[in-house]
Amino acid sequence: MKSLQSLFLTLLFGSFIIFSFSSCEKETPEPPNEEELITTLTLTLTPVGSGLATTFTFEDLDGDGGNDPVITEGRLSSGLTYNAYLEISNGQTTPPTDITQEVLLEAEEHQFFYESTVNGLSIEYRDEDADQNPIGLQTLFTAGDPTTGTLTITLRHQPDKAAAGVADGDITNAGGETDIQVTFNVEVQ
Secondary structure, three states: OHHHHHHHHHHHHHHHHHHHHHHHOOOOOOOOOOOOOOOEEEEEEEEOOOOOOEEEEEEOOOOOOOOOOEEEOOEEOOOOEEEEEEEEEEOOOOOOEEHHHHHHHOHHHEEEEEEEOOOOOEEEEOOEOOOOOEOOOEEEEEOOOOEEEEEEEEEEEOOOOOOOOHHHOOOOOOOOEEEEEEEEEEEEO
């Protein structure tokens, strides 16, 4: 009887050790990097040299759905080159949260893409992350002959910046998740 009790205690104690050991091996999951709500995108274009700046804005304070966004579009002058700067924010907070700074801090994980149907409009990246890949908060726009078209600006989170064409601004192979995508009508006069 004593050996039966001893065997029972050994099995019970051994199970406790195995259970305790296996419970210590569990990994603590990393909390996901929650995306910020972006309600406002502002593209400011200032002519190189001199001239008046033009601004394109997108504002959707209630987020997806609900009210239509308020979009303000500008005009470009034919033959001019512009320094372009993007700013994004969350207008649902008081004061509004500047998301531009977060993109800069996590530059390796973000890239803006510019897709244009404006004939003769060229866009060059003017900023880069620590790995010398583009970010797209600062660009150089050069307007060609008078025309009209659209400009779509897309911010991708965790794009594959090493994929074919991505460093040149081609979104086709970028992957990642879209944080915001805005389309503006553009007139070059």
